Amino acid sequence: MHKNHYLKRFLKGWKIFIKNPLGKAGLIILFVFMLMALASFLVPLLGPMYDPMTGTDPNIKVSTGPSFSHWIGTDNVGRDLFTQLLEGAKVAFIVGLSSAFISIVIGTTIGMISGYAGGFIDAFLMRMADIIMVMPSLVILLILASIFGQFNIWIIVFIIAIMRWPAVSRIIRSQTLSLKNRPFIEASKVAGASNFRIIFRHIMPNVLPLAFLYMTFRVTSAILVEAALSFLGFGDPSQVSWGMMLQWVWKTGHMFQAPYWLMPPGICISLLTLAFYLLGRAMDEVLDPRLRKEGQA
Amino acid sequence: MAEKHTHIIELKGIIKEYHPQKSFFSKGENKIVALNNINLGIKKGEIFGLVGQSGSGKTTMGRLLVKLEEPTKGTILLNKRPVTHLAGKALNNYRSRVQMIFQDPYQSLNPHLSISETILEPLKVHKIGTIVQRREKVIHTLETVGLLPGKDYYNRYPHQLSGGQRQRVAIARAIVLEPEFVVADEPTSMLDATIAIQLFKLLTRIRKEFNMTFLFITHNLAAAKYLCDRIAVIHEGNIVEVDSTNEIIGNPQHPYTKKLIQVQPGFHFNHLS
Numbered sequence: 001m002h003k004n005h006y007l008k009r010f011l012k013g014w015k016i017f018i019k020n021p022l023g024k025a026g027l028i029i030l031f032v033f034m035l036m037a038l039a040s041f042l043v044p045l046l047g048p049m050y051d052p053m054t055g056t057d058p059n060i061k062v063s064t065g066p067s068f069s070h071w072i073g074t075d076n077v078g079r080d081l082f083t084q085l086l087e088g089a090k091v092a093f094i095v096g097l098s099s100a101f102i103s104i105v106i107g108t109t110i111g112m113i114s115g116y117a118g119g120f121i122d123a124f125l126m127r128m129a130d131i132i133m134v135m136p137s138l139v140i141l142l143i144l145a146s147i148f149g150q151f152n153i154w155i156i157v158f159i160i161a162i163m164r165w166p167a168v169s170r171i172i173r174s175q176t177l178s179l180k181n182r183p184f185i186e187a188s189k190v191a192g193a194s195n196f197r198i199i200f201r202h203i204m205p206n207v208l209p210l211a212f213l214y215m216t217f218r219v220t221s222a223i224l225v226e227a228a229l230s231f232l233g234f235g236d237p238s239q240v241s242w243g244m245m246l247q248w249v250w251k252t253g254h255m256f257q258a259p260y261w262l263m264p265p266g267i268c269i270s271l272l273t274l275a276f277y278l279l280g281r282a283m284d285e286v287l288d289p290r291l292r293k294e295g296q297a
Numbered sequence: 298m299a300e301k302h303t304h305i306i307e308l309k310g311i312i313k314e315y316h317p318q319k320s321f322f323s324k325g326e327n328k329i330v331a332l333n334n335i336n337l338g339i340k341k342g343e344i345f346g347l348v349g350q351s352g353s354g355k356t357t358m359g360r361l362l363v364k365l366e367e368p369t370k371g372t373i374l375l376n377k378r379p380v381t382h383l384a385g386k387a388l389n390n391y392r393s394r395v396q397m398i399f400q401d402p403y404q405s406l407n408p409h410l411s412i413s414e415t416i417l418e419p420l421k422v423h424k425i426g427t428i429v430q431r432r433e434k435v436i437h438t439l440e441t442v443g444l445l446p447g448k449d450y451y452n453r454y455p456h457q458l459s460g461g462q463r464q465r466v467a468i469a470r471a472i473v474l475e476p477e478f479v480v481a482d483e484p485t486s487m488l489d490a491t492i493a494i495q496l497f498k499l500l501t502r503i504r505k506e507f508n509m510t511f512l513f514i515t516h517n518l519a520a521a522k523y524l525c526d527r528i529a530v531i532h533e534g535n536i537v538e539v540d541s542t543n544e545i546i547g548n549p550q551h552p553y554t555k556k557l558i559q560v561q562p563g564f565h566f567n568h569l570s
Contacts, residue, residue, distance in 0.1 A: 005411065005454060183405040190363045191419040191470065192392035201418075205409035 013209075013286040023282025029275035033268070037093050040086035050080050052087040052240045063252075065260050073260040076252045081245070085264050088242040092272055095157055095226045095241075100218035102161035107168025108211045112199050114169065115176030126173070129166035137163035138228055145234035153236040156229065160222045168214045175207045209287050216280035220273040227269050242269050304338040304377075305478055305510050306362065311335040311371035313357055313534075331357040333534040335371070339478075344504060344511040346525030346542070348518055348557070354534040355514045356400075359480045362512065363397040364388065375478070393423050396471040398481040402463035402488075406455040412439070412466050413451045419474045434473065441506070442469045443499055461492035468499065475507055482514045497524050518561050522546050530554045 017023045040052075049055045057070065060078035064070070071082045114125040141159055145151055151159075179185060180203075188202055229235050230243025231250070242265035249261045256262075313332040331354045339345045349355040360366045362373065364383065372379050375391065383391055396419075399405035406415055416435045420426060426434060439447035442465040455463055464484060471479055481500065485493035501524065503509060515521050521528050522542055529539040530553065537551040549555045 005409070183399040183401060184407040186365055187397070187399055187405050187467070187470065188407070188418060189365065190392065190395075190397045191474075192389050192422045193418060194422070197422070202407050202410075205407075 013283075016286045017282050020282040020285055022278045023285075026275045026278030026282060029271055030279065033089050033093070033272050033275065036086050036089035040083070040090040043083045043086060046083075050083045052079065052084040053238070055079060055083075063254055063258050063261060065258070072264055073258070075248060075261060076254065081261055081264065084240050084245055085242070085268060087240045088245060088265060088268065089272075091153070091239060091241040092223050092226075092269070095153065095160070096219040096223040096272075096276070099157040099160040099164070099222040099226075100215045102158065103164040103218050103222075104168055104211050104215045106161065107165035107214070108172050108204075108207065110165065111169035111172025112176050112203050112207065115173035116180055116195065116199055116203065122173075125169070129169050132163060133166040135163065138225055141225070141229055142232065142234060145229070150234065150237050153239045153241075156226060156236065157222075160225050164218055164221060168211065168218070171210060171214060172207050175210055176203055179203050179206055213280060213283045213287055216276050216283060219276045220280075223269065223273055223276075242266075303340050305341040305375065306339040306512075307374040307377070308335050308337045308358075309372045309374065311358075311361065311368045311373065313354070313361060313366070314369045330534050332361070332368070335534075335536055337529060337536060337539065339510060339512060340527075341477075341510055342504070342508055343526040344500070344513055344524055346521035346528040347512060347514045347531060348516065348521050348528055349531035350516055350557075352533075353531045355516075355531050356482055358531070359397065359482045359512065359514050362478075362480050363395055364391065389423070393419075393474050394476050395478045395480070396474065396476040398464075398467055398471045398479060398484045400483045400486060402460050402467055405467050406463055408455055410454075411451075412453050412455070412458075415455075415466060416470050416473050419470060423474065425474070435469075438469045438473045439466075441472070441503070442466070443495070444469070460488050461495070464488060464492075464496060465499070468496070468503075472503055472507065472509070476509065478510045478512070480512045480514070483516065484513075485520065486516070493520065494523075500524065518546070518557055530557065 018027075043050055043052065047055075049057055057074060057078040057080070060070075060074050063074060063076045065073045067073070070080050072085070073081050075081060075084075110125055110129070114122045137160065140163065141156070144159065185198060185202055188198055193201070226235070226241065227243035227246070230241050231246045233247055233251075235241060235244050235247065245265040246262070249255060249258065249265075254261055311332055312330070312334055315329045315331060317327065317329060335358065347355050347358060357366070361368050364380075367382060371381070373381050375394070380387075380391055410418075413432075413435055416438060417431055420431045420434060425431070436447035436451060439445075439450050444450045444462065444465055450458075450462075450466075455466070458466065464487075468484070484500075485496050488496070497520070500511060500513075504511060513521065513525055525542050527540065528542050528545045530537050530545065530551065532553045538545060538549070538554050540550075545554060546558065549558055
């Protein structure tokens with residue numbers, strides 16, 4: 001019965017979403033990247049030569065342009081750039097979605113608690129959020145990376161998530177503040193519901209759509225931070241990613257010699273972040289009726 | 298007073314003050330007195346009307362009684378036991394015995410919970426019955442408040458119901474624990490007159506069936522006359538008059554009560570010409 005309710009809510013939102021040209025465009029781009037990410041799982045079937053990390057073409061000793069066996073070319077040691085690009089799509093999704101998800105979970109929980117509890121707890125949590133919010137996340141990551149050496153990709157995901165929850169928690173907090181004094185919350189208090197129950201049973205379903213909206217924006221920023229970090233040489237050295245590809249093209253001095261190597265990862269980063277941004281904008285319209293055009297349901 | 302031991306709820310010297318802008322520099326000297334030394338007893342089994350204009354403190358009194366707020370001074374007694382500043386188990390126990398019906402049925406139901414989830418909540422919170430028993434109880438309560446057949450409403454959501462139906466659901470939530478005392482804060486002010494009459498009949502029936510006591514808060518003297526056994530008139534935080542309904546309407550003593558009766562719209566069209 002809940003499933004039905006949430007499904008109906010989803011379908012209703014979907015109808016508005018899909019009418020929005022921004023949403024449609026975002027979804028199409030996203031779909032293409034999703035196919036790329038899925039295709040990266042098929043790469044091992046092509047044989048060890050096409051492994052994005054370790055596979056090298058024995059016939060190629062320098063970076064070459066597009067050819068029949070290497071669709072967009074190879075790097076300077078003969079690794080296939082197309083499979084690297086596919087692998088990069090997978091990594092971008094993993095980094096973007098998982099760090100966005102973690103920061104949304106932290107941000108929503110803290111935002112709800114802060115808004116609902118008020119007083120000292122609110123002040124404490126929000127000042128903590130302020131402190132983290134003003135920290136430049138890339139610089140912090142660089143400092144940490146230079147102290148502890150190269151990070152595993154999951155540690156990078158986690159640090160990005162930790163750096164990015166405050167903005168979410170502020171939005172959720174303000175939403176909670178407006179919900180907190182609504183009669184249905186008071187009714188449930190009069191019925192004897194615990195604070196825990198009120199927060200997770202009554203407030204959470206009402207703030208969740210907003211949390212998902214902010215998740216799309218978090219994805220964008222997580223992908224950009226990871227790419228920047230990798231490009232600067234502080235990424236996970238055992239993991240191909242688009243930022244890593246850019247790092248290699250820079251480090252090997254092919255920046256202006258091999259456009260077929262430089263362009264694809266750059267374009268992919270831009271397009272994927274754009275796709276998530278467009279998605280967020282369209283979702284914004286679903287959640288905020290004031291943004292809708294006349295005549296839309 | 299011999300009738301004193303039948304009082305279910307008593308308020309003794311209740312004062313409620315609000316301090317606006319308690320900021321760093323001003324200590325909020327200009328306090329607002331919402332309730333000023335209220336002494337009142339509500340007898341078991343009666344429907345007690347609290348009549349006053351907006352801002353008179355009537356809703357504040359309701360909120361104090363269901364412990365959404367605490368009085369600044371004074372004591373509230375439930376069955377002769379003080380219940381001010383309860384916490385923990387004692388508060389939980391109080392919550393199962395005193396319930397509230399809110400004014401706006403469009404605001405008092407969580408849009409994301411189905412009707413059954415809304416009414417189940419008090420049962421779950423107070424750990425009453427098994428899952429099957431709870432289900433039965435919810436359906437039975439839905440039918441008690443006139444949502445027939447109960448099964449048809451079980452899985453619906455608030456947005457699928459009309460205002461009157463929503464208010465019935467809110468009443469069902471309030472009575473599902475079979476509380477001793479229910480505060481009804483202008484439960485019909487958002488609904489049209491015919492629905493209001495139906496709800497009054499429902500409240501009267503519930504009172505008989507469960508022997509519940511009601512505090513009926515309203516600005517509408519006609520509604521209070523229709524429903525209540527006794528009426529208290531509240532004006533600027535003071536109770537100006539308490540008496541049986543007939544006495545208040547037929548023989549008002551306080552000038553404010555007289556004024557209130559006078560401005561009550563009736564069918565005296567000859568006044569206009």
